[in-house]
Amino acid sequence: MEYCKRCVYPANAKPGIILDDDGICSGCRSFESRTTLKExxxxxxxxxxxxxxxxxxxxxxxxxxxxxxxxxxxxxxxxxxxxxxxxxxxxxxxxxxxxxxxxxxxxxxxxxxxxxxxxxxxxxxxxxxxxxxxxxxxxxxxxxxxxxxxxxxxxxxxxxxxxxxxxxxxxxxxxxxxxxxxxxxxxxxxxxxxxxxxxxxxxxxxxxxxxxxxxxxxxxxxxxxxxxxxxxxxxxxxxxxxxxxxxxFLPWDGRDQAEFVINNLNFATAPERERTFNTYAKLDDIHANGLHDYLKYLKFGYGRATDDASNEVRHGRMTREQAIDMVEKHDHVRPFDLDLFLEASGMTEDELLAMIEPMRDPSIWAKNDAGEWVTKDSVANHRNEDGVEEARIPMIENARPFLHSPPSDDERSNFFEKQSHYVLL
CATH class of the missing domain: 3.40.50 (Rossmann fold)
Known part of the structure; x- marks a missing residue:
């Protein structure tokens, strides 16, 4: 698998990404262009x-x-x-x-x-x-x-x-x-x-x-x-x-907006996440960063940590090496809310995986001798390949890629506990 030499996106990223002759993806090039355009x-x-x-x-x-x-x-x-x-x-x-x-x-x-x-x-x-x-x-x-x-x-x-x-x-x-x-x-x-x-x-x-x-x-x-x-x-x-x-019409940076609403409008973040380091986005749906994202990983071999880390790299708040560490830590993790969905739907995990099996991308997934699905490659194998240094962008001084709301009371520590049921209203 080819990976962007600037961020951590694979060539099979959805809904569609292109790597240019320098090995830099269309998302990074677009961000680069928009950054210049914003000036x-x-x-x-x-x-x-x-x-x-x-x-x-x-x-x-x-x-x-x-x-x-x-x-x-x-x-x-x-x-x-x-x-x-x-x-x-x-x-x-x-x-x-x-x-x-x-x-x-x-x-x-x-x-x-x-x-x-x-x-x-x-x-x-x-x-x-x-x-x-x-x-x-x-x-x-x-x-x-x-x-x-x-x-x-x-x-x-x-x-x-x-x-x-x-x-x-x-x-x-x-x-x-x-x-x-x-x-x-x-x-x-x-x-x-x-x-x-x-x-x-x-x-x-x-x-x-x-x-x-x-x-x-x-x-x-x-x-x-x-x-x-x-x-x-x-x-x-x-x-x-x-x-x-x-x-x-207005300059837009999701992280800046998050920091504003945390500091001024009492917005609360999650204490931690299983499948990404980002604690301030996609907080309302238990499956968004859980099962939904895990299914993306099972199909295409990458998940939310790849999305979030690539965004941080482009903004100069995280090095590519730090991003790869985040991908290795989070993208493969089986989320706890999978069990919640299985119980609510009356399905078994084997039934769910059988549905996903024909959707697995053969460019990244293959079965080993034991009949188990394994990834053929990982961005971790592409840390030091040719062109990475040339593609690197400067880091922002005193950049803070991790953002949390202040733990002002005991209630906040319970906001994102592992749920035993859906919260309907």
Missing amino acids: QVDWASREKMFRKILTEAAEKQRAKGNPYDCIIPVSGGKDSTYQVYVVKEKYGLNPLLVSYNHTFNTPLGIRNLANLIEQTDCNLVRYSTAPGSAIRIAKYMLKLVGDVTWHYHAGIMTFPMRAAVQHDVPLVVWGEEGFSELVGMYNDDDFVEFTKKKRQEHSMRGFEPEDLLQRDDCPLTRYDLAPFFYPSDEDLERVGVRGIYMSN
């Missing part, structure tokens, strides 16, 4: 564009007597907490917060969502999927695409648009586009907006609920899939729904 971009001008969009949206909503100026999709995570603060406190809008409850919650996630509402004093609309539906969807999508959190991604990318139509609120404000940071799919000057096509390709695994219902082997009903039906073109055009990304 050239007139951010003051972009901020004026953002302010104009928000102001015009608020004026139109207030003229027709609608109490909501815009919609902000939220999970209670660091990004959505920051988004709400900026839109309400800096620009003076009255947002309607919209959240999709996947029922695979953590106590920490529930705590941070409640804290977001308390800190910003905003109205929240929250759709909760039936727990039985969540398990049925997770089991079926595990079999179909190897993902137990399809309904979470589908819900958060669909329900806010349904809410926009229902409440007659045209403007939906998202945070970061996302795929630019990981694999270099877009640049800052592309001004990517939220669309049904983008949602379908990257969050829905290519499957709309209508597609699932047409499959002969699908055990799901329209009731199970209710929140995932995207609004019609007619309804979207009638309301004039538009989804924009805040990161197109």
Whole structure:
């Protein structure tokens, strides 16, 4: 397997990555380009564009007597907490917060969502999927695409648009586009907006609920899939729904945002994680950094620690050698929440692994003489290969790649204990 000589991504990284002639991946090149571009971009001008969009949206909503100026999709995570603060406190809008409850919650996630509402004093609309539906969807999508959190991604990318139509609120404000940071799919000057096509390709695994219902082997009903039906073109055009990304208009660094909400808005991090060193992202869904990410490892041979460490390397907060150490420590770890899912779904671990077996990437996985799956290669075997020194970027002085909220009370130490059941509400 080829690995990026700057970060720790493998050549088979998803949703798609390219290594150039110098052995540097498209994600690193895109970040490099965006870093240079950020020095050239007139951010003051972009901020004026953002302010104009928000102001015009608020004026139109207030003229027709609608109490909501815009919609902000939220999970209670660091990004959505920051988004709400900026839109309400800096620009003076009255947002309607919209959240999709996947029922695979953590106590920490529930705590941070409640804290977001308390800190910003905003109205929240929250759709909760039936727990039985969540398990049925997770089991079926595990079999179909190897993902137990399809309904979470589908819900958060669909329900806010349904809410926009229902409440007659045209403007939906998202945070970061996302795929630019990981694999270099877009640049800052592309001004990517939220669309049904983008949602379908990257969050829905290519499957709309209508597609699932047409499959002969699908055990799901329209009731199970209710929140995932995207609004019609007619309804979207009638309301004039538009989804924009805040990161197109304001400089964006997830770690900086995390530090801000920790210091100013009482946001709490996890004490520690099994499958990554990052303690401030993906906190609301117990499977996001657990089983969901472990399945990615079983399919492609890398996990969340690779994602997080590559991001830190690109920002100059971690050396490639430190990143490799993090990958070796975390990416292979079997998460405790696998047992929670097996119990809730009535599956055995052998049944789950059998579903994943045909999805394993043969470029990284092979069976040994004992019939056990083993990885053919690891980024740890590529520490000192030719080109690594030439690809290296300078470290930021006094960089801090690890970030935690201060342990202000005993309660925080219990936020991310190993759960024995799902937290539904």
